[in-house]
Amino acid sequence: MLMKVIRAQNAGFCWGVERAIDIARDFAKKGKRPVYTDGPLIHNSQMMERLEGEGIREVGDYQSRADLTIDAEEDANSVLVVRAHGISPERRKYLKSLGIEFRDATCPxxxxxxxxxxxxxxxxxxxxxxxxxxxxxxxxxxxxxxxxxxxxxxxxxxxxxxxxxxxxxxxxxxxxxxxxxxxxxxxxxxxxxxxxxFDTICGATKDRQGDIAVLMDHGVEAYVVIGGHHSANTRKLAMLARRTGKPTFHIETAKEIDPVEMGSFRCVGVTAGASTPEFLISEVCNRLAEISPQAAPASAQ
Ligand code: SF4
The missing domain is CATH 3.40.1010.20 (4-hydroxy-3-methylbut-2-enyl diphosphate reductase, catalytic domain)
Incomplete structure (x- = not known):
């Protein structure tokens, strides 16, 4: 018998992050070089590596505060994309003053x-x-x-x-x-x-949080939460999963799965933060589904 793996309905990219990535990728496909983003477009190092390979490059810092070293003449064919997190009006004014094409991909x-x-x-x-x-x-x-x-x-x-x-x-x-x-x-x-x-927590966040309870109703014995260790929304999902009392494993990639440890569960729920790409989720689900449970389920941590 192999482990039963139940994937959360809303695991992975939210529509706002997906939209920002699509905007940056569209510019790259049209030949804009480089496509700059004001801070990391997404808090996931594996996905950032892929985007870098496509000509999408982070400048600035995580908090979108740093001055950017962009030369309007040298970078005449580049574009600057604002992340889904959004920026202050002052920052927008500053970025627009840099003299290169500007596109705001703030999540609606x-x-x-x-x-x-x-x-x-x-x-x-x-x-x-x-x-x-x-x-x-x-x-x-x-x-x-x-x-x-x-x-x-x-x-x-x-x-x-x-x-x-x-x-x-x-x-x-x-x-x-x-x-x-x-x-x-x-x-x-x-x-x-x-x-x-005003409750302004977005629908995508509420769906992902609701999924934790849905997985519990399906009888999962443990949670695997996939996403960057520095990703705030992934850490929150892991925190919410821990609140259920079930063992919870926050991992970035399938390489972090310990088959012996995971082998003590018959049924595992998998979810992922809004910045976790599909290829990482599929890898984790496939790896878990190959594990044969060894013994009775571990008690809750
Ligand atoms: S507001 Fe919600 S949908 Fe938009 S980027 Fe943030 S988490 Fe995603």
């Missing part, structure tokens, strides 16, 4: 969050963003708050907020946990009862 779902922030900031609202202050999406969104933005990730952070008055709005970075957002929104309302709360 991130654009919706930016629009909500901008609309309320113009009316004088303070914006509370539930997210990771070091993540490029949160950094970009802060740029729409007109200097009245606060990134929070815990109740302690809410306690530490200054008195924001009555005009307060709260949004979320698109990739956060839904349950945690609701809990923090309720807590924020205790301090700021008039706060306008």
């Amino acid at each position: 779902d991130v654009g919706i969050v930016a629009g909500k922030i901008r609309l309320h900031a113009k009316k004088g609202y303070h914006t509370v963003i539930y997210g990771d202050a070091r993540h490029p999406e949160a950094i970009g969104l802060m740029g729409y708050t007109e200097g009245r933005g606060h990134v929070i990730s815990s109740k302690e952070d809410i306690d530490a907020l200054p008195d924001l008055g009555e005009q307060v709005t709260m949004v979320s970075q698109t990739t956060m946990f839904t349950e945690d957002f609701q809990e923090l929104a309720d807590y924020l309302r205790e301090r700021f009862p008039q706060a306008l709360i």
Whole structure:
């Protein structure tokens, strides 16, 4: 008998990441060289290597803060693509000033969050963003708050907020946990009862988080979560899987699978972060499906 491998329905690229990759690849196919991206287009080193081979090259830094060394004359045939995470209005202005072709591939779902922030900031609202202050999406969104933005990730952070008055709005970075957002929104309302709360976690994130429970219903004994060890959304998926109490393995490639360790499970659920390419998911599923379970399932870690 071989191991039963159940793949999550929404594993891998979300539509926003896929769209940004397609935009960059289209430019490369049309002969643009190089196709620059402001920071890594995707948080997956195996996929970045493939893209590099296609003429798509990262410049700048993870947070999209660094000045870029682009020479408009030398790079006359190049194009600069903004990642799905989006950027602040100031960064957009800077990138456009570099004098080469510019294409914004910000995910439309991130654009919706930016629009909500901008609309309320113009009316004088303070914006509370539930997210990771070091993540490029949160950094970009802060740029729409007109200097009245606060990134929070815990109740302690809410306690530490200054008195924001009555005009307060709260949004979320698109990739956060839904349950945690609701809990923090309720807590924020205790301090700021008039706060306008917008759940802006994107549908793709909610689908991927929901899949963890669906896999549990299918009787998986362990989870394998595939994606870059530095990918925030993959790490969150792994964290959510661990919350179920089932053994969870966060791996980047099939090479990290230990057949002996995995052999103690009869049924394994596989999912992957929004930045994990299909070829890595298929490799992992195929490798797992070749394993013969050795013994009774391991107890939950
Ligand atoms: S995770 Fe959601 S918001 Fe982010 S790129 Fe994917 S679809 Fe867009």
